[in-house]
Amino acid sequence: MKKSKWTPLNITLGSLFVALTAVGSNITSIAPFLVVGGVPITLQTFFAVLAGIVLGSRLGAFSMFIYMVLGLAGAPIFAQFKGGIAMILSPTFGFIISFILIAYVAGKIAEKKRTLPMYIIAALTGTAINYIFGTNWMYAAYLFWFEAPEGFTYKLAWLWMIVPLPKDILLAIFAGSLAYRLEKITLISSKIKNQRHTA
Amino acid sequence: MSNSFIIGQYVPGSSIVHRLDPRTKMTIIFFFVIIVFLANSVGSYGVLIVFALLSMFITRIPIHYIVKGLTPVWFLIIFTFILHLFVTREGTVLFEIYTFKVYSGGVIQGFAIAMRFFLLILVTSLLTLTTTPIEITDAIEDMLEPLKKIKFPVHELALMMSISLRFIPTLMQETEKISKAQASRGVDFKTGPIKERAKAIVPLLVPLFVSAFKRAEDLAMAMEARGYHGGEGRTKLRALKIEKRDIFVYILFAIVIALLLYTRN
Numbered sequence: 001m002k003k004s005k006w007t008p009l010n011i012t013l014g015s016l017f018v019a020l021t022a023v024g025s026n027i028t029s030i031a032p033f034l035v036v037g038g039v040p041i042t043l044q045t046f047f048a049v050l051a052g053i054v055l056g057s058r059l060g061a062f063s064m065f066i067y068m069v070l071g072l073a074g075a076p077i078f079a080q081f082k083g084g085i086a087m088i089l090s091p092t093f094g095f096i097i098s099f100i101l102i103a104y105v106a107g108k109i110a111e112k113k114r115t116l117p118m119y120i121i122a123a124l125t126g127t128a129i130n131y132i133f134g135t136n137w138m139y140a141a142y143l144f145w146f147e148a149p150e151g152f153t154y155k156l157a158w159l160w161m162i163v164p165l166p167k168d169i170l171l172a173i174f175a176g177s178l179a180y181r182l183e184k185i186t187l188i189s190s191k192i193k194n195q196r197h198t199a
Numbered sequence: 200m201s202n203s204f205i206i207g208q209y210v211p212g213s214s215i216v217h218r219l220d221p222r223t224k225m226t227i228i229f230f231f232v233i234i235v236f237l238a239n240s241v242g243s244y245g246v247l248i249v250f251a252l253l254s255m256f257i258t259r260i261p262i263h264y265i266v267k268g269l270t271p272v273w274f275l276i277i278f279t280f281i282l283h284l285f286v287t288r289e290g291t292v293l294f295e296i297y298t299f300k301v302y303s304g305g306v307i308q309g310f311a312i313a314m315r316f317f318l319l320i321l322v323t324s325l326l327t328l329t330t331t332p333i334e335i336t337d338a339i340e341d342m343l344e345p346l347k348k349i350k351f352p353v354h355e356l357a358l359m360m361s362i363s364l365r366f367i368p369t370l371m372q373e374t375e376k377i378s379k380a381q382a383s384r385g386v387d388f389k390t391g392p393i394k395e396r397a398k399a400i401v402p403l404l405v406p407l408f409v410s411a412f413k414r415a416e417d418l419a420m421a422m423e424a425r426g427y428h429g430g431e432g433r434t435k436l437r438a439l440k441i442e443k444r445d446i447f448v449y450i451l452f453a454i455v456i457a458l459l460l461y462t463r464n
Contacts (some may be wrong), residue, residue, distance in 0.1 A: 005355070008420075009416065010428055012415040013412075017361040018359065020411060026376070065356075065461045069339065073332040073336060083327070084327035086272075086320045086323040086327070089320060111273055178404065181405075
């Protein structure tokens with residue numbers, strides 16, 4: 001009998017991160033929480049980065065892939081409790097795809113060296129990927145689905161995105177340091193720490 | 200919130216669309232998304248609209264559920280229409296608003312694109328309105344089977360989807376509980392400077408992580424104790440089966456495609 005590539009612990013942890021990301025995308029409506037200037041914050045990028053750091057690049061990316069597939073399958077786990085296969089047509093779907101990349105890259109960076117500065121770099125890189133990939137996707141989606149005329153330029157797409165950027169940079173730095181602290185607090189005595197090498 | 204959450208998009212029912220094999224529905228939607236882009240005449244759009252509306256009525260899902268599912272995209276549809284109205288400069292001038300000239304080409308173009316998007320959203324959302332995420336998970340596992348050859352973890356994908364589905368409501372409740380517990384200890388999530396409120400995230404997330412990791416470990420241990428060893432040689436409780444009605448729907452859809460190709464310019 002061929003042995004499964006992943007241990008049961010890998011599988012359950014990966015699933016837990018899917019659930020955590022689902023919680024993070026709507027945290028403001030579950031817990032009375034940060035609403036900056038009327039815009040509720042989401043912790044999706046935060047959890048994507050964390051998935052990469054804690055689970056490692058491969059399992060982390062796979063976990064974010066499942067988050068995407070599950071949302072498309074109709075579970076209302078995207079921001080604002082959206083879900084369903086029609087989301088694939090939404091111009092903001094690129095941000096959801098970018099979580100897979102974020103987890104992978106953040107995992108790769110953190111696997112190099114597990115120090116606080118590296119974690120912050122991983123989180124910042126993740127946010128950068130989120131923006132670059134998401135905005136390009138949004139622009140392409142407008143061109144493709146709506147055949148947007150010349151009025152909608154590439155510059156305009158970026159102007160749209162510049163507004164929440166400072167908030168997200170701060171959140172990324174915060175995510176990196178929190179990831180470091182969380183790992184210290186929660187993983188010290190558990191065997192989860194060892195599973196990383198097998199994933 | 201919690202009630203609507205557990206159900207998600209799915210609306211229970213017993214219509215023929217509900218009872219179709221999820222693989223049939225997914226295949227048809229896949230091809231529908233492609234053929235929508237082939238439509239380029241009034242007739243071809245008509246074929247697609249009739250098909251979409253007919254499927255919608257067959258499901259017997261109350262209209263307001265469907266409308267609710269469409270609300271996030273109304274804005275996009277209208278926005279696209281208006282954009283095309285003002286920017287496209289083809290055909291004859293219909294009327295002027297201030298200095299903007301509205302051309303007949305713009306109206307047609309805008310209407311066509313908005314209709315295309317409306318059709319896409321309507322038909323795709325019918326899948327998730329009539330199919331539970333569990334059914335879709337089974338279908339995905341079955342349809343991705345060939346990918347096992349290139350070492351893609353198809354079984355793990357389906358298993359993790361099911362586990363996640365089960366854990367999402369649990370973790371949501373957990374988060375709610377923790378935030379209330381911490382609030383009663385004096386953690387302030389709602390007022391004060393932003394920096395202070397951002398710091399309040401720590402007493403929320405640390406207990407959440409501790410309990411989430413504990414759950415993961417417990418479940419993994421339970422799986423090991425029951426002898427879980429991967430997907431090899433496992434049988435299924437809910438086996439998928441292609442029935443007569445699935446074949447009927449495939450034939451019907453083939454006719455729709457033929458009609459579409461016949462009516463387009």
